[in-house]
Amino acid sequence: MLEIRNIVKQYAHHKALDDVSIHVPTGKIFGLLGPNGAGKTSLIRIINQITAPDSGEIIFDGQRLNSSHIGKIGYLPEERGLYKKMLIGDQMIYLAQLKGLSKQLAKEKIKFWFEKLKIESWWDKKVEDLSKGMQQKVQFVATVLHEPQLIILDEPFSGFDPVNAQVIQDEILELNKKGATIIYSTHRMESVEALCDNIALLNKSKVILEGSVKEIKNNYRNQTYKIEYHKKPEVDAVFLDSSLYQKLEEHKNGSNSMTIQIPEDKSLNDVLFHLIPQVEIQQIFEIIPSMHDIFIDKVTNNI
Amino acid sequence: MNKILLIIQREYLSRVKKKSFLLTTFLVPLFFIGMYVGVFFLTKKSFEDSKALIYVVDNTKEVGSQLKNTEKLTFTESTNELNTQIQEIKDLDGNTNILFIPEDFYKTHQIEFLSSGKPNISTKSDVESQLGDILLNYQYKELNIDPSKIKSIDTKVHTAAKEITSTGEAKDSDTRIAMGIAMALSVLIYLSLFLYGAQVMRGIIEEKSNRIIEVIISSVKPFQLMMGKIIGIGLVGITQFLLWIILSFGLIAIASNTLIDKSEFQQEMMKTRPQGMELEGGQSEIQNGSIISEINTAMDAVNIPELLISFFLFFIGGYMLYSALFAAVGSAVDNETEANQFTMPITTPLLLAYILSFGVLINNPHGPIAVWLSFIPLTSPIAMLVRIPFGVPTWQIALSFILLVGGFIFTTWVAARIYRIGILMYGKKASFKELIKWFRYNG
Numbered sequence: 254m255l256e257i258r259n260i261v262k263q264y265a266h267h268k269a270l271d272d273v274s275i276h277v278p279t280g281k282i283f284g285l286l287g288p289n290g291a292g293k294t295s296l297i298r299i300i301n302q303i304t305a306p307d308s309g310e311i312i313f314d315g316q317r318l319n320s321s322h323i324g325k326i327g328y329l330p331e332e333r334g335l336y337k338k339m340l341i342g343d344q345m346i347y348l349a350q351l352k353g354l355s356k357q358l359a360k361e362k363i364k365f366w367f368e369k370l371k372i373e374s375w376w377d378k379k380v381e382d383l384s385k386g387m388q389q390k391v392q393f394v395a396t397v398l399h400e401p402q403l404i405i406l407d408e409p410f411s412g413f414d415p416v417n418a419q420v421i422q423d424e425i426l427e428l429n430k431k432g433a434t435i436i437y438s439t440h441r442m443e444s445v446e447a448l449c450d451n452i453a454l455l456n457k458s459k460v461i462l463e464g465s466v467k468e469i470k471n472n473y474r475n476q477t478y479k480i481e482y483h484k485k486p487e488v489d490a491v492f493l494d495s496s497l498y499q500k501l502e503e504h505k506n507g508s509n510s511m512t513i514q515i516p517e518d519k520s521l522n523d524v525l526f527h528l529i530p531q532v533e534i535q536q537i538f539e540i541i542p543s544m545h546d547i548f549i550d551k552v553t554n555n556i
Numbered sequence: 557m558n559k560i561l562l563i564i565q566r567e568y569l570s571r572v573k574k575k576s577f578l579l580t581t582f583l584v585p586l587f588f589i590g591m592y593v594g595v596f597f598l599t600k601k602s603f604e605d606s607k608a609l610i611y612v613v614d615n616t617k618e619v620g621s622q623l624k625n626t627e628k629l630t631f632t633e634s635t636n637e638l639n640t641q642i643q644e645i646k647d648l649d650g651n652t653n654i655l656f657i658p659e660d661f662y663k664t665h666q667i668e669f670l671s672s673g674k675p676n677i678s679t680k681s682d683v684e685s686q687l688g689d690i691l692l693n694y695q696y697k698e699l700n701i702d703p704s705k706i707k708s709i710d711t712k713v714h715t716a717a718k719e720i721t722s723t724g725e726a727k728d729s730d731t732r733i734a735m736g737i738a739m740a741l742s743v744l745i746y747l748s749l750f751l752y753g754a755q756v757m758r759g760i761i762e763e764k765s766n767r768i769i770e771v772i773i774s775s776v777k778p779f780q781l782m783m784g785k786i787i788g789i790g791l792v793g794i795t796q797f798l799l800w801i802i803l804s805f806g807l808i809a810i811a812s813n814t815l816i817d818k819s820e821f822q823q824e825m826m827k828t829r830p831q832g833m834e835l836e837g838g839q840s841e842i843q844n845g846s847i848i849s850e851i852n853t854a855m856d857a858v859n860i861p862e863l864l865i866s867f868f869l870f871f872i873g874g875y876m877l878y879s880a881l882f883a884a885v886g887s888a889v890d891n892e893t894e895a896n897q898f899t900m901p902i903t904t905p906l907l908l909a910y911i912l913s914f915g916v917l918i919n920n921p922h923g924p925i926a927v928w929l930s931f932i933p934l935t936s937p938i939a940m941l942v943r944i945p946f947g948v949p950t951w952q953i954a955l956s957f958i959l960l961v962g963g964f965i966f967t968t969w970v971a972a973r974i975y976r977i978g979i980l981m982y983g984k985k986a987s988f989k990e991l992i993k994w995f996r997y998n999g
């Protein structure tokens with residue numbers, strides 16, 4: 254869907270994007286992650302053709318990105334807002350028309366969405382009469398109204414209560430199921446794991462991690478396991494061979510458990526071979542790092 | 557292109573539909589008509605108030621008979637003593653007075669003027685002026701000078717100001733009328749450039765502080781949004797002017813036909829002129845009568861269609877030029893208070909032209925300063941319009957307008973470069989240095 258190639262964007266004394274290349278696969282939910290100031294917004298603005306890159310190019314659906322793609326992209330910026338004094342209905346029509354919809358079509362779509370989200374009664378209200386959460390909902394509708402192939406959401410859940418956040422999340426998933434590619438920019442890592450198929454992590458203007466969530470998590474597996482066991486009665490004390498694993502945590506209240514990390518040249522089997530004569534193993538979990546951990550690890554170790 | 561039209565439409569309709577727009581559109585002409593009617597009725601009323609009945613108690617037995625009745629003053633020779641006369645009129649309403657002329661009036665020049673109410677100043681001065689003439693005649697006689705000879709001495713200079721037109725003809729020209737029109741135009745242009753320019757700025761600040769800007773410019777180019785706003789608001793301005801012109805002419809027509817009989821008005825205006833002038837010599841009366849026609853000929857000398865067309869052209873040009881600058885300022889700041897530091901410098905040329913128009917430009921409309929100012933795009937919308945009523949060659953108007961168009965293309969280009977960056981900048985205190993940096997950014 255989107256092929257970002259060697260994008261460089263320089264502001265006076267600060268490089269916002271430094272040779273950034275990202276591949277956003279069609280029909281996936283793509284997480285664009287990174288700490289504040291990493292360059293996410295700069296990149297999103299370039300995809301939206303709000304600003305132009307100094308060098309590099311973006312390929313949208315096989316074509317070089319141009320103004321004909323504007324109507325195929327829906328963008329929900331992090332800092333959002335609407336005209337305060339304009340009626341919601343008129344405003345929606347205006348925004349849809351700017352995306353290239355006819356007035357009639359715009360009206361139909363807005364009706365459809367307002368009914369779906371049960372906000373039909375807002376048509377003749379002014380934005381200033383709505384709560385912040387309500388405004389967010391309206392703005393979400395404005396973003397997806399023209400059935401864009403690519404939807405860019407910058408922190409779409411900020412400002413929503415959990416109930417409405419769920420409603421919006423379901424809508425996002427449904428849109429994705431219907432074929433829309435979604436770029437989801439956020440700091441909220443738990444939602445990344447729930448939603449995203451692929452991610453790119455930006456830090457200090459560069460991509461420091463890219464790939465499918467599954468692969469990345471796989472790559473981050475470092476043979477850490479939590480083992481719950483009972484000591485066999487005939488064994489006095491469990492003997493641990495420290496060359497086999499490094500103990501990270503241990504609990505000995507009632508049932509025993511320990512978290513261990515196994516060095517690269519050894520495997521879980523080696524450890525079990527060593528442990529089984531001494532203990533009764535009850536459960537073993539592999540501890541897979543969360544996206545949150547990976548994010549923090551990557552960003553703090555990236556100097 | 558279609559998107560620019562959508563933006564223009566929104567900017568235009570959202571303003572024209574506002575109550576405040578309708579209010580100003582209708583109230584401003586009503587205000588002027590109100591003044592027009594008000595001035596008429598006040599003049600009429602003060603004229604009626606100044607009609608005075610004067611009982612003359614004349615102890616000289618000579619002066620009283622020389623007083624002449626006029627439109628305003630009616631003298632009645634009183635047969636009563638002063639005190640009885642006072643008793644008689646003390647309860648009367650209206651402008652009733654007693655003029656007491658003591659026996660030694662020729663020596664002391666003393667009179668007493670008693671009124672039933674507060675003495676009317678114009679009545680008093682009219683009486684004084686008549687008595688003055690009587691004294692003058694008396695003193696001429698004392699000195700053995702023939703008053704009729706004195707009156708025949710005429711020192712008044714009559715100037716026929718004529719303007720040589722390109723065809724070599726001499727054309728009547730009255731600079732007072734031109735000055736009046738020039739000043740009115742200068743005020744109108746100055747105020748409207750400010751008014752609508754500031755609206756552009758406010759609109760942009762609103763979009764920026766609402767944070768809707770990023771949504772909009774993901775659909776349209778910043779330049780389209782800026783131009784859409786400028787053109788939309790400009791059309792609001794033109795609509796307002798057209799409505800004002802139509803409404804004013806309409807209301808004046810209605811007012812003149814129903815409320816006021818025009819010829820009566822003109823007559824009364826003439827009557828209110830000081831009567832004392834008659835004594836100076838016969839000339840003044842003829843002059844009085846011709847003032848109305850003089851104004852008419854002077855108005856004819858000013859080319860009204862040319863003036864109206866120039867007004868709209870220079871308003872549009874000046875508006876485009878300044879609103880682009882206002883747009884750049886609006887994009888660079890987060891709120892209106894912050895905008896003040898920038899609006900000051902950009903509007904200084906306008907203010908300068910405005911101030912100069914009242915002195916230098918009007919007094920010397922074809923002097924070097926006036927000509928230069930009317931060519932420089934930043935000042936020409938005011939300076940050229942001030943000059944036009946005095947007669948400006950068409951090539952100068954055309955050249956000035958072309959320069960103005962060039963000027964606004966340039967400012968729009970500069971403004972657009974600042975605008976596209978500025979609208980996305982928050983919380984950064986903009987300085988001129990910063991603006992120059994933005995201007996240089998690519999893309």
